[in-house]
Each structure stands twice: as structure tokens, then as C-alpha cells.
Amino acid sequence: MKFTIQREQFVQSVQHVSKAISSRTTIPILTGIKIDASEEGVTLTGSDSDISIECFIPKEDEENEYVEIEEEGSIVLQAKVFADIVKKLPENKIEVTVQDQFATTLKSGSSVFNLNGLDPEEYPRLPQIEEDSVFKLPTDLLKNIIRQTGFAVSTVETRPVLTGVHWKIEDGELICTSTDSHRLAMRKAKVETNTDDLEFSNVIIPGRSLGELSKILDDSEEWIDIIVTENQILFKAENILFFSRLLDGNYPATENMIPTTSKTGLKLDTKVLLQAIERSLLLSRDGKNNVVNLKTMDNGQIEITSVTPEVGKVTEDLQAIELTGEELRISFNGKNLIDALKVVDSSEIHVDFTGAMSPFVLKPVDHDYTLHLFSPVRTY
Template sequence: MKFTIQRDRFVQSVQHVSKAISSRTTIPILTGIKIEASEEGVTLTGSDSDISIESFIPTEDGDHQLVELEQEGSIVLQARFFGDIVKKLPEDTIEIMVSNQFVTQLKSGSSVFNLNGLDPEEYPRLPEIAEENVFKMPKDLLKSIIRQTAFAVSTVETRPILTGIHWSLEDGHLTCTATDSHRLAMRHAQVETNTSDLEFSNVVIPGKSLNELNKILDDTDEWIDIIVTDNQILFKATNLLFFSRLLDGNYPATKNMIPTQSKTTVKLKAKNLLDAIERALLLSREGKNNVVNVKTIENNELEITSVTPEVGKVTEDVQSLDYTGDELRISFNGKNVIDALKVIESTEVEINFTGAMSPFVMKPAERDHMLHLFSPVRTY
């Protein structure tokens, strides 16, 4: 194999596929990046068997020649060194040549690296996915969905299913839900399907997979195709394939957890509430309890307090924009509410309370496309 390639595009592809590679894998070949050169271009692949990423660099992009091929072939190179090497090579192009025993030479300007490669025939093949049932959405919408749900997945492995995000599709309407059993984030979106009867109800994608995908995707309105099978999901963008395994098991029935009625409804400026809770938590860092207490006072104001006995107490009043219903006194994990306020993308939020010891719901005041559910904290 021998080819010359534009360094910037090559570095970008190497960084993309490296996100799928784990140093903890028990399969030695998966610590490497597979590089395959053909007349069409250069394909790079990285995998840890849970996530697989394939990035393609075409020979030409418009008027630009990206790859000059002299000899087709493939090689697997250690990802640990390879990414750092290509990033620091001096010139705009890199020449890559594989000789006997998989020894690979990287040449850029006067810099020459000789690396010991691995047999590409040993590299596992990517899953073959029949592209019958496809739905699609703009990349920027997918990135928003991931950002607005993935933070709420569980980081504890005792219930593996909760480390994933539950997706269900019905009538072109996608619902994405994440919960760690203390909080829940739900996001709705309209998507396009290639068949009117495409639907599924229990697809659970590892939160880790979607976070890695989010890092790779550019924030544009270009469309991305999504294909779901029994145990895999494929995200297919221009020159990029991202495979992830799905989690086994049934996701809890979260719809039953969301209250349909409320005793108290409060509308607030999102930034005012966020700032007040962040200030309230300044004293609770040491205790790591993050408990914030809220009660209603006169003039439709909320009093927000946080007490850390060995440090002190903070109190702040926040003016509501609208207040209806019963008086309120509740305690909750302030950090969880902060996480939600940071992704809610709305200047005003509406919070519906159903009692001091019942979960409460927060959502954007202007739109109904997402909601966040929080469990209260017992403080006595």
C-alpha cells in the first residue's frame, strides 16, 4: 500500500475513529486504527466492539485532490501513537507506505516514522446492516437531542439499562428519555421516515455512544440517516458511519412516572433561577449533598435556601412571573435542576409541583417539546 494524503483531513478522520478505541480492550487488534486505501479514497476504522466508527476521505473533494494513490492495500496501526504522530507532522501532506511484515513508513517533509503494523485481515468486519427501515433528521437536531437527554443517564452499572437513552418512534414522532431514577429528561422531535409504518418502542442506546457521536458531528442542518436493527443502531452521515450496539433489557415505563396534574404552577426566568440555585450551592460543595430548599413567601416570590451546618447558610428570593395554586415547601438536589436548566434553551420555565414529597416537572414555558422530572429530597 502506498498513498499521499492531505494532512488536515487525515488528522480529522483519525481523531473521529479514535473515539471508538478503548485501551482496556482484551482484543489486541482493536487497539489499532485500520487504514484502507482504494481508488475511491482512504477509509479509516476504529472499534471497541461496542462502538465502531468508519471515516472516509474521498480521492477528490470538488476541485481539491485529497488522496494520490500509488498502490491499494490496508494496514492496522497502533492508535495510541498514531494520532499524536500525524497531528505533529510538519508538512500539509503525508506519504504512507507499507512494506514487508506490515512495517509502515509515514513521511512528511524531512520527518520519517517507521511503525510496526498489524495484519489487517485479523481486524473484525463491521456489522452488515440492511438499510430497509431508515429515519432521518438534521445533525443539529440530533446534537440537541443528545445534549438535552444524555446528561440524565445513570453512571451506576447496577442497572445497566439506565446507562442508556430510550428511543421510541411512532407516526414520525421520536421520543427520547433518560433517567437515573432520581431525575428524568425527555425530548420529543418530528423526524422523516422512508416508510409510513416504521415504528419501534424499546431501543436503548448507551449514553456513552451518543456522547461520542455528539463530539464527532458538526452542528449543521445537513441530514443524517439512522437505521435500527435488533441489536445495533447505525448513524450514517456524509463520509461517516457510526455503529453502536444497543442495550439488552426493557426500559422502565417512564410515562407512568410523569404527573398529569399539579397543585402549584410557577413560571420563572430560567437564568434567574439558575443563578440563584448556583449561588445556593456555593456553600454545599464540601458536604456534596447539593440540597436546596424552596418555599413560597409573599408577593409570589420563592425563597431559596441552602444550609451546610459546618459552613453556613444562604438565602435568596426569586420573583416569579406567574404563580397559581397552593403554597409550596420542597427540597431537591440543586445540581440536577442546574443540569436541566443549562440545556433547556428557553428564557422562561414552567414548574409544576404536586406536593412536598412528589416528583415535580420543569419544562420550557413557550414550547412543549421537552420536560424534566425531579424527585424531591426528604430533609427530615
């Protein structure tokens, strides 16, 4: 195998596929990046068997020539070393040559690296996915959905399904839900499908997979194809394929958790509330005590307090834009509320309470496609 490639394209693709490679894998070949050179261009693949990423660098496009292929072929190179080398090579072009026994040479300017490659035949083949049911989303919307739901997944492996985000499609609408059993985030979005009756109800995508996907996607309005099978999901962007396994098990019926009535309603400025809660946790030591207390007062005011016995107490009064219903005192995990307020894309929010010991709902004022639910904290 022998080809010459533009360094910038190569570095970007190597960084993308490296995100799928785990140092903890028990399969030695998966510590490497597979490189395939063909007439059309160069394909790079990285995988840890849960996530697989494939990046294609075409020979040329309308404006530039990226790759010059002299001889087709394949090789697997150790990901960590290879990624570091490619990033630091001096010239804009890199020549890659593979000789007998998988001996590989990387040349750029006056730098020459000789690497021991691995047998590409041992590299697992990526799953072949039937593309019967495809739906599409603009890339920037998909990144937004991940940002607004991924933070609320559980990081504890005791209930594996909660480490993922639950996706379902109903009536042409994608509903994404995540919960760690103390808080819940939900985001809805209209999707385009290739069949009128595309529906699914129990697709659970690992939170880690979605986080890595978001990192390699550009903020653009380009459409991305999404294909779901029984145990895999495939995201197809231009020149990138991203496969992830799905989590087994049944996701909890979260619709039943969301209260439909309210005893106390608050309308607040998102930024004002976010900053007040951030200040209230300044006395919290190492993030251990994140409890914030909220009390409604006269004249539409609310009082926010937080106490850390060995450090002190913080109190702050806020003016609500609107305050309706019964008087209320409630305690909650301030950090969870901060996480949600940071991803709310609305300058004002509604918070609906159904009592001091019941979950409460936070919704943006501007639209109805996101929702956050929080469990209160018992403080006595």
C-alpha cells in the same frame, strides 16, 4: 500499499475514529486504527466492539484533491502512537507506505517514522446492516437531542438499561427519554422515514455512544440517516459511519411517572433561577450536599435556601413571573436542576408541583417538546 494524503483531512479522521478505541480492550487488534486505501480514497476504522466509527476520505471532491493512491492495500496501526505522530508531522502532505511484514513508513517533509503494523485480516469486520427501515434527522437537531437527554443517564452500572437513552418512534415522532431514577429528561422530535409505518419502542442507546457521536458531528443542517436493528444502531453522515451496540433489557415505563395534575404552579425566568441555584450551592462542600430548599411566599415570591452545617447558610428571594395554587415547601437536588436548566432552550420555564413529597415537572414556556422530572429529597 502506498498513498499520499492531505494532513488536515487525515488528522481530523484519525481523531474521529480514535473516539471509538478503548485502552481497556482485551482484543489487541482493537487498540489499532485500520487504514484501507482503494481507488475511491482512504477509509479509517476504529472500534472497541461496542462503538465502531468509520471515516472515509475521498480521493477528491469538486474543489480539492485529498488523496493520491499509488498502490491499494490495508494496514492496522497502533492508535495512540499513530494519532500523536500524524498530528505533529511538519508538512501539509503525508506519504504512507506499507512493505513486507506490515512494516509501515510515514513521511512528511524531512520527518520519517517507521512503525510496526498489525495484520489487517485480523481486524473484525463491521456489521452489515440491512437498510430496510431508515429515518432521518438534521445533524444539528440530533446533537440538540443528545445534549438535552444524555446528561440524565445513570452513571451506575447496577441497572445497565438506565445508562442509556431510550428511543421510540410513534406516529412519525421520535421520543427520547433518559433517567437515573432521581430525574428524567424527555425530548420529542418529528422525523422523516422511508416507510409510513416505521415504529419501534424499546431501543436503548448507551449514553457514552451518543456522547462520542455528538463530538464528531458538525453543527450543520445536513441530514443524517439512522438505521436501527435488533442489537445495533447505525448513524450515517457524509463520509462517516457510526455504529453502536444497543443495551439489552426493558426500559422502565416512564410515561406513568409524569404527573398530569398540579397543586402549585411557578413561572420563572430560566437564567434567574439557574443563577440563584448555582449561588445556593456555593457553600456545598465538594458537591456532597446538593440539597436546595424552596418555599413559596406572599406576593409571588419564592425563597431558596441551602444549609451546609459546618460552613453556613445561604438564602435568596426570587420574584416569580407567575405563582398559582397552594403554599409549598420542597427540597430537591440542586445540581440535578442546574443540569436541566442549562439545556432548556427557553428564556422562561413552568414548574408544576403536586406536593412536597411528589415528583415535580419542569417545562419550557416556548414549546412543548422537552420535559424534565425531578424527585424531591426528604430532609427529615
